[in-house]
Amino acid sequence: MNINLTLRILGSLLIFLAIALLFPIPFSWFYGDGATGSFLLAALISAGCGGLLLKLFKSEKDLSVREGFAIVTFGWTLFALFGALPFIFSGAIPSYLDAFFETMSGFTTTGSTILINIEAMPPSLLLWRSLTQWLGGMGIIVLSLAILPMLGVGGMQLFKAEVPGPTADRLKPRIQDTAKLLWGVYVLLTGVEVILLMSGGMSFFDGLNHAFTTMATGGFSTRNASVAAYNSAYIDWIITIFMFLAGVNFSLHYLALRGRLGDFLRNEEFLFYFGLALGGTILVVLLNMQGVYPNFLDNLRYSAFQVVSIMTTTGFATADYELWPVLCQYLLVFSMFIGGCAGSTGGGMKVARILLLFKHTQVQLFRLIHPRAVRLVKLGERPVDKEVMQSILGFFALYLGVFVTASFLMAAIGMDLTSAGGSVIATLSNIGPGLGSVGPVDNFAHVPAFGKLVLAFCMLLGRLELFTVLVLVFPSFWHK
Amino acid sequence: MNINLTLRILGSLLIFLAIALLFPIPFSWFYGDGATGSFLLAALISAGCGGLLLKLFKSEKDLSVREGFAIVTFGWTLFALFGALPFIFSGAIPSYLDAFFETMSGFTTTGSTILINIEAMPPSLLLWRSLTQWLGGMGIIVLSLAILPMLGVGGMQLFKAEVPGPTADRLKPRIQDTAKLLWGVYVLLTGVEVILLMSGGMSFFDGLNHAFTTMATGGFSTRNASVAAYNSAYIDWIITIFMFLAGVNFSLHYLALRGRLGDFLRNEEFLFYFGLALGGTILVVLLNMQGVYPNFLDNLRYSAFQVVSIMTTTGFATADYELWPVLCQYLLVFSMFIGGCAGSTGGGMKVARILLLFKHTQVQLFRLIHPRAVRLVKLGERPVDKEVMQSILGFFALYLGVFVTASFLMAAIGMDLTSAGGSVIATLSNIGPGLGSVGPVDNFAHVPAFGKLVLAFCMLLGRLELFTVLVLVFPSFWHK
Numbered sequence: 001m002n003i004n005l006t007l008r009i010l011g012s013l014l015i016f017l018a019i020a021l022l023f024p025i026p027f028s029w030f031y032g033d034g035a036t037g038s039f040l041l042a043a044l045i046s047a048g049c050g051g052l053l054l055k056l057f058k059s060e061k062d063l064s065v066r067e068g069f070a071i072v073t074f075g076w077t078l079f080a081l082f083g084a085l086p087f088i089f090s091g092a093i094p095s096y097l098d099a100f101f102e103t104m105s106g107f108t109t110t111g112s113t114i115l116i117n118i119e120a121m122p123p124s125l126l127l128w129r130s131l132t133q134w135l136g137g138m139g140i141i142v143l144s145l146a147i148l149p150m151l152g153v154g155g156m157q158l159f160k161a162e163v164p165g166p167t168a169d170r171l172k173p174r175i176q177d178t179a180k181l182l183w184g185v186y187v188l189l190t191g192v193e194v195i196l197l198m199s200g201g202m203s204f205f206d207g208l209n210h211a212f213t214t215m216a217t218g219g220f221s222t223r224n225a226s227v228a229a230y231n232s233a234y235i236d237w238i239i240t241i242f243m244f245l246a247g248v249n250f251s252l253h254y255l256a257l258r259g260r261l262g263d264f265l266r267n268e269e270f271l272f273y274f275g276l277a278l279g280g281t282i283l284v285v286l287l288n289m290q291g292v293y294p295n296f297l298d299n300l301r302y303s304a305f306q307v308v309s310i311m312t313t314t315g316f317a318t319a320d321y322e323l324w325p326v327l328c329q330y331l332l333v334f335s336m337f338i339g340g341c342a343g344s345t346g347g348g349m350k351v352a353r354i355l356l357l358f359k360h361t362q363v364q365l366f367r368l369i370h371p372r373a374v375r376l377v378k379l380g381e382r383p384v385d386k387e388v389m390q391s392i393l394g395f396f397a398l399y400l401g402v403f404v405t406a407s408f409l410m411a412a413i414g415m416d417l418t419s420a421g422g423s424v425i426a427t428l429s430n431i432g433p434g435l436g437s438v439g440p441v442d443n444f445a446h447v448p449a450f451g452k453l454v455l456a457f458c459m460l461l462g463r464l465e466l467f468t469v470l471v472l473v474f475p476s477f478w479h480k
Numbered sequence: 481m482n483i484n485l486t487l488r489i490l491g492s493l494l495i496f497l498a499i500a501l502l503f504p505i506p507f508s509w510f511y512g513d514g515a516t517g518s519f520l521l522a523a524l525i526s527a528g529c530g531g532l533l534l535k536l537f538k539s540e541k542d543l544s545v546r547e548g549f550a551i552v553t554f555g556w557t558l559f560a561l562f563g564a565l566p567f568i569f570s571g572a573i574p575s576y577l578d579a580f581f582e583t584m585s586g587f588t589t590t591g592s593t594i595l596i597n598i599e600a601m602p603p604s605l606l607l608w609r610s611l612t613q614w615l616g617g618m619g620i621i622v623l624s625l626a627i628l629p630m631l632g633v634g635g636m637q638l639f640k641a642e643v644p645g646p647t648a649d650r651l652k653p654r655i656q657d658t659a660k661l662l663w664g665v666y667v668l669l670t671g672v673e674v675i676l677l678m679s680g681g682m683s684f685f686d687g688l689n690h691a692f693t694t695m696a697t698g699g700f701s702t703r704n705a706s707v708a709a710y711n712s713a714y715i716d717w718i719i720t721i722f723m724f725l726a727g728v729n730f731s732l733h734y735l736a737l738r739g740r741l742g743d744f745l746r747n748e749e750f751l752f753y754f755g756l757a758l759g760g761t762i763l764v765v766l767l768n769m770q771g772v773y774p775n776f777l778d779n780l781r782y783s784a785f786q787v788v789s790i791m792t793t794t795g796f797a798t799a800d801y802e803l804w805p806v807l808c809q810y811l812l813v814f815s816m817f818i819g820g821c822a823g824s825t826g827g828g829m830k831v832a833r834i835l836l837l838f839k840h841t842q843v844q845l846f847r848l849i850h851p852r853a854v855r856l857v858k859l860g861e862r863p864v865d866k867e868v869m870q871s872i873l874g875f876f877a878l879y880l881g882v883f884v885t886a887s888f889l890m891a892a893i894g895m896d897l898t899s900a901g902g903s904v905i906a907t908l909s910n911i912g913p914g915l916g917s918v919g920p921v922d923n924f925a926h927v928p929a930f931g932k933l934v935l936a937f938c939m940l941l942g943r944l945e946l947f948t949v950l951v952l953v954f955p956s957f958w959h960k
Contacts, residue, residue: 065848066849153848326891326896329897330888330891330897331888358881360873361874361878364875364878368549368951369956393873394843394873395844397840397841398844408814411807411810417809467848476849476850
């Protein structure tokens with residue numbers, strides 16, 4: 001571990017955060033909400049701490065894999081710790097733990113909130129809240145398509161960005177180039193969504209906030225009733241479509257924008273993702289037909305929105321799915337584990353991993369019948385390396401292990417079983433709302449302090465694909 | 481597939497079943513319960529069908545792996561189909577589906593019952609019910625230690641019986657020899673338990689029944705209130721100890737009887753199993769201290785009994801754990817998935833598989849830090865082959881997949897989520913009682929017909945380690 005280099009890079013990240021903290025200031029002026037000073041002070045403290053790290057620690061060495069793990073984990077944690085400051089300074093969230101929970105929920109694009117009355121918040125702080133999600137989403141795209149494949153985490157090698165260079169179909173090897181291209185797509189899609197939402201009657205402020213949190217599959221809203229507040233079929237459908245797009249591998253979007261639309265149809269993960277969303281919606285529509293929504297178009301609108309929102313781990317709500325038939329809830333709970341595509345901003349275990357688990361099991365069955373035959377697990381045309389498969393299987397076991405352990409802790413502090421499991425999967429899969437007392441029309445304010453820490457840690461673990469965080473607890477990680 | 485040979489062997493199994501069906505007849509005479517004719521008729525039909533199969537199908541070829549799968553799966557199914565006959569002929573269970581469910585629950589050592597008033601049944605039929613479990617347990621020991629390792633199912637290669645021959649520590653290669661030695665242990669332990677239960681005041685009939693179903697980790701009782709009916713601390717502790725023993729690999733018992741007691745302490749799976757039972761009991765005792773059981777000895781007695789009963793997948797009850805603190809129920813639910821040791825009569829995923837999953841995940845984390853280091857997953861001193869590890873990981877994924885699919889089906893026929901999940905895990909892990917409407921003081925009589933079929937299939941799947949049954953649905957299994 002090169003601690004000097006790690007601290008230097010964390011310093012630059014804090015300076016980047018300080019710049020981001022200036023972004024809500026014009027909105028604070030415009031709305032006269034009096035939060036300008038809080039943002040300036042927070043930016044000053046972040047920049048100061050960042051500068052201090054840069055000044056104190058010098059290193060000329062190159063980054064290695066170990067520093068990668070530490071920078072990603074501590075970077076995200078620092079963002080949550082410092083990004084919480086404006087909420088405290090402005091007095092909008094009195095408890096630092098609550099502010100930290102809310103900011104961790106932002107940067108991890110989770111969307112769980114401790115706010116009871118969102119609409120009473122100063123607008124610039126709401127914008128900051130949405131911006132934390134958007135920046136988190138930006139980080140995740142690069143993390144999953146450029147950084148984690150290098151670190152070899154949980155089989156992410158498979159999902160390396162296939163972003164071609166300007167001249168040939170060659171991979172751009174440097175993280176920065178990949179990042180710029182993918183971020184271009186991210187910014188473009190966000191811009192288009194803002195325009196479409198505004199043309200449906202949203203204000204620029206609301207449109208910007210919701211576009212930020214849709215593209216990040218974050219799910220923070222500026223309204224207490226979430227997207228239901230707009231009561232507009234047009235807005236519901238726009239958001240459904242963009243949630244769906246945000247759950248797709250951004251490499252595919254990039255290729256599509258360069259004219260290679262056919263790549264969508266050749267990508268097995270995308271097709272499986274599309275099939276799950278479509279199949280899930282059809283099932284939920286059928287189940288909701290009797291009793292819940294007699295009108296077919298309403299049924300389709302609310303069912304599709306909720307299915308896509310949960311599947312992509314966005315967490316916006318236009319209906320209280322806890323009032324739907326038990327079987328609908330069952331479907332939603334299981335899609336909470338699956339999540340979006342690898343290389344998207346969506347959380348969960350990722351569609352590709354689930355697909356590969358299926359295929360692995362199929363191959364195992366096949367091999368029992370034909371012990372001498374060679375059959376490999378493939379994703380698309382490419383055979384999946386055995387090491388990668390082992391890594392994915394380990395990820396699956398670890399995901400369930402963390403789920404079991406964390407929900408045990410939540411039950412230990414007195415939550416009922418549904419709420420304990422629901423709050424853990426909602427945060428571990430970076431969805432936002434869960435079940436029981438943390439359902440789609442509730443919030444996390446009532447969770448005891450220890451529980452908030454457990455859930456904030458779950459958000460971090462889930463967002464960074466578990467391994468990235470957990471390697472740090474190995475003593476041997478810190479040895480020379 | 482050699483269909484002739486398969487049918488021949490199934491024919492001999494039916495003749496074996498016919499002989500077993502004669503066993504309850506002396507009890508029927510003794511109690512004068514009028515069921516003798518039912519047993520004779522059932523035995524006649526079984527023997528007739530078995531004889532017909534032997535007469536019609538001739539084959540001189542040797543058994544291959546494929547026939548192994550078919551014989552095991554269809555053998556268990558035929559036992560349940562023909563073993564159900566005495567219940568129908570005597571009129572004790574009017575519906576054939578119910579009788580089939582009860583008998584499948586017997587031969588798979590599950591213990592879920594559709595009987596509402598057990599004590600109203602003719603004694604000889606209760607004995608037959610217990611005997612199905614005891615015979616099922618006998619089958620399972622040989623299946624898991626001699627047959628499945630040969631077929632290569634779900635990593636069972638690892639748990640091959642280490643039963644030494646009479647002269648040296650060499651493995652006896654033939655199934656029959658291994659079977660005889662292990663069955664000797666099984667019969668011996670059953671006999672000792674009968675004597676110990678009788679010395680605690682049980683009648684010979686009750687002692688025999690409970691010893692049969694304890695050693696099989698089956699859990700059928702002759703009393704409506706299960707073991708609670710005897711209200712004796714001595715009997716509770718005897719059964720706790722024998723349930724624990726029944727959840728241990730029978731190879732270890734064999735070695736211990738030959739003086740190699742130290743092998744218990746060198747067996748990593750046993751130590752983990754012991755640790756789980758001890759740790760689980762301590763936690764549940766602590767949680768039950770306030771309110772549930774103020775008296776420490778009562779607390780220990782009831783907590784240990786329920787933990788060991790669920791963990792070993794026996795399913796006897798002396799307390800309604802659904803009235804215990806939420807966290808106790810949470811612990812019990814997770815031990816439902818784990819189950820007993822490989823090579824025991826216990827169900828579930830098996831302690832060794834869970835242990836290896838832990839180790840696999842640890843090795844994955846280690847390899848992220850030390851990409852060039854070689855570290856293998858080991859069980860005890862032996863490194864675990866990568867193929868075996870893949871097989872275990874596939875088993876784990878398949879287990880959860882079956883759990884999710886089956887509980888979806890149970891919810892689809894209108895069961896609430898707790899009862900749907902609870903009934904599936906209770907049958908898939910071969911425990912018996914589940915949660916919700918199929919909890920420890922309820923029964924399965926009210927489950928709709930389709931649900932009973934799903935659950936009976938779960939019993940079979942779980943008992944035969946999933947793969948054994950599921951390979952049969954591959955069309956290529958049936959090709960030449």
